[in-house]
Amino acid sequence: MLKNNLLPRVSRPGRYLGCEFNSSEFTNEETLNCALVFPDLYEIGMSHQGLQILYHIVNGLPNISAERCFCPAPDAEALMRNNNVSLSSLETGRPLHEFDLIGITLPHELCYTNILTVLDLGAIPFEAAERKDEHPIILGGGTCSFNPEPVAVLFDAILIGDGEEAVVEIVHLLDQMKKQGLSRKDRIDRLATVEGIYLPHKYHPRYDAQGKIVAIEHHPEQPPKNQTQGSGKPRSTRSPETSDCPQCQNRPRPTGC
Numbered sequence: 192m193l194k195n196n197l198l199p200r201v202s203r204p205g206r207y208l209g210c211e212f213n214s215s216e217f218t219n220e221e222t223l224n225c226a227l228v229f230p231d232l233y234e235i236g237m238s239h240q241g242l243q244i245l246y247h248i249v250n251g252l253p254n255i256s257a258e259r260c261f262c263p264a265p266d267a268e269a270l271m272r273n274n275n276v277s278l279s280s281l282e283t284g285r286p287l288h289e290f291d292l293i294g295i296t297l298p299h300e301l302c303y304t305n306i307l308t309v310l311d312l313g314a315i316p317f318e319a320a321e322r323k324d325e326h327p328i329i330l331g332g333g334t335c336s337f338n339p340e341p342v343a344v345l346f347d348a349i350l351i352g353d354g355e356e357a358v359v360e361i362v363h364l365l366d367q368m369k370k371q372g373l374s375r376k377d378r379i380d381r382l383a384t385v386e387g388i389y390l391p392h393k394y395h396p397r398y399d400a401q402g403k404i405v406a407i408e409h410h411p412e413q414p415p416k417n418q419t420q421g422s423g424k425p426r427s428t429r430s431p432e433t434s435d436c437p438q439c440q441n442r443p444r445p446t447g448c
Contacts, residue, residue: 197274201267206233209259209281215246217283221256223366225249225292226280226327230305233261241333242296245358255362258282258290262305263312271312278312287313290327292365294358295346297335303342310345319347319392324375328365328382336389340404343391347379352387360385 198204227246229236236242242259249257258280263271271278277286287293287309295306307317310329316322319329331342332350339349350357361382368378382388397406 197267197270197276200270202264206261206264207267207281214282215250215256215258217256217258220254222254223256223292223362223369224285224290225255225257225294225362226260226285226287226290227257228260228287228293228295228309229298230262230295230302230309231298232264236261236296239296239298241354245294245354248355248358249362252359252362255366258285260287260309262302262309268308268312277314278309288315288326291369292330292362293327294330294332297331297333297342300335300341306342306345318344320344322347322375326375328375328379330361339389339391340396340407343389343396346391348382349389349391350385350387351389357385357387361388 198207201207227242227249229239229242236259246257246259249255259282260278260280263278270276277288279286280290293313293315295309310317315326315329322329329345329347330350331339331346331348332354335342336349336351339346339351343349350361364381364385365378368381373381379390379392383390383393393410395408395410396404397408399405
C-alpha cells in the first residue's frame, strides 16, 4: 500500500507490507480483478472473519482475483497525500482505481467516514452518479447493508444479506459482462438479477419533515415490474461458523504479520 521510501516514516509499517503467510499469489492472467476493502486499520480488518471467507472464496475461482485493502492510519494518510501516493492493494500494489470491482465491507456506522477516505485516496469520485466508464464498480455489503440509505449515494450496488454464495454469482456475472464489452452502466443494471442486490440509482427515498424515511419509491423511468430478485430483498443469512460452502471450510486463511 505504501512505497518503500515511506515505510520507515510511519508507525507499524507491517500494516502496509502484505507479505503474510497464506496470502494469495497472482499470475497477471486474471480476467476480473477485485479489491476487498475493509474501511478500518489493517489489524481490525484482518480480525473480521467475513473478509477472510470472501477473500478465499473469490481467490478459489478460476481467472478471478481478490486483493485486500485497508484504510491507512492518519500518519500514513498524511504521507500519502503529501507525496501524491494513491491507495493500492496489499498483494500487488495495484491502485484502487484500476480494479474492475471494489467490494467495501460495512461493519458499523463508525466506519462510514473511512469509506470517504478510501475513495478519496483511491482517486475514485465519492458519489456513484459522478463515476465514468473507467471507474471500478463499487459494491457494498455487510451488517450495515440492511440499512443502506445513509451511504447509498456512495455505492453503485449494495448486497443485502449473506455474501458467501452471492459473491460467486456477482463476480462470474461481471467477468462475463466484461468479456462481452458491456458498458459500466449496463453491467451495474444487470447486477439486479442477483438476489439481494439493491441498486440505489433505481430508487428514491422520500423523507418527512423530521428527516425520517417514509417511503422508498422507484424512479419514474425505472418501473418496478420484474424486479423480484434485484429489488433489494435480503438474501438468507447465516453465521459464518455454520457455513456449508466447501470453498471456505478447508482453505487456509492469511495470518497477520
